[in-house]
Amino acid sequence: xxxxxxxxxxxxxxxxxxxxxxxxxxxxxxxxxxxxxxxxxxxxxxxxxxxxxxxxxxxxxxxxxxxxxxxxxxxxxxxxxxxxxxxxxxxxxxxxxxxxxxxxxxxxxxxxxxxxxxxxxxxxxxxxxxxxxxxxxxxxxxxxxxxxxxxxxx
Numbered sequence: 001x002x003x004x005x006x007x008x009x010x011x012x013x014x015x016x017x018x019x020x021x022x023x024x025x026x027x028x029x030x031x032x033x034x035x036x037x038x039x040x041x042x043x044x045x046x047x048x049x050x051x052x053x054x055x056x057x058x059x060x061x062x063x064x065x066x067x068x069x070x071x072x073x074x075x076x077x078x079x080x081x082x083x084x085x086x087x088x089x090x091x092x093x094x095x096x097x098x099x100x101x102x103x104x105x106x107x108x109x110x111x112x113x114x115x116x117x118x119x120x121x122x123x124x125x126x127x128x129x130x131x132x133x134x135x136x137x138x139x140x141x142x143x144x145x146x147x148x149x150x151x152x153x154x
Contacts, residue, residue, distance in 0.1 A: 005056055005057075005059055007060065007063075008059075008060040008061060008065075009063040009064065009070070010067060011064060011067060012066065012067020012070065013071045016067065016068045016072060017070075017071040018071075019071065020032055020036075020071055020072045024079075028076070029076040029077075029079045030076070032075070033080065035069075035073075036069045036072030036074070036076065037138050038069070039068055039069030039073075040069030040070060040138060041069075041138045041142075043063070043068075043069060045135055046062045047062045047066075047128075048128050048131045050062070051124075082094070111133060112126075112130045115133075
């Protein structure tokens with residue numbers, strides 16, 4: 001049952017990474033990255049409002065929305081990263097990008113574990129704190145991008 005409930009995120013990611021790639025000619029990478037992060041932020045905000053009295057399918061829908069955001073963000077973000085270097089260094093840059101992604105996944109897992117251990121008697125609270133923390137990190141990333149690149153949202 002859990003596997004079916006969390007299937008929304010990968011389905012959204014697969015479908016919308018194809019859709020966003022088809023609509024992005026490479027000139028809209030920054031815009032697609034920001035749209036993706038914004039969609040992910042919206043899904044995390046919705047997830048943080050979840051109550052156990054609501055149907056579980058709402059979690060799947062919110063995770064699907066999360067996947068939609070990831071589908072817009074990931075291809076565009078990888079494209080931006082790859083454009084920063086010449087063709088001979090793209091293997092190294094790709095490896096570095098994947099390493100950073102793996103470190104972030106490990107840190108997210110560790111943070112989630114800390115929340116679950118600290119609030120083990122309140123599982124829903126621990127999970128909501130994880131979603132809120134991820135949302136705050138996205139807000140910080142968007143704010144930093146805006147501060148460092150004033151033309152970023154034009």
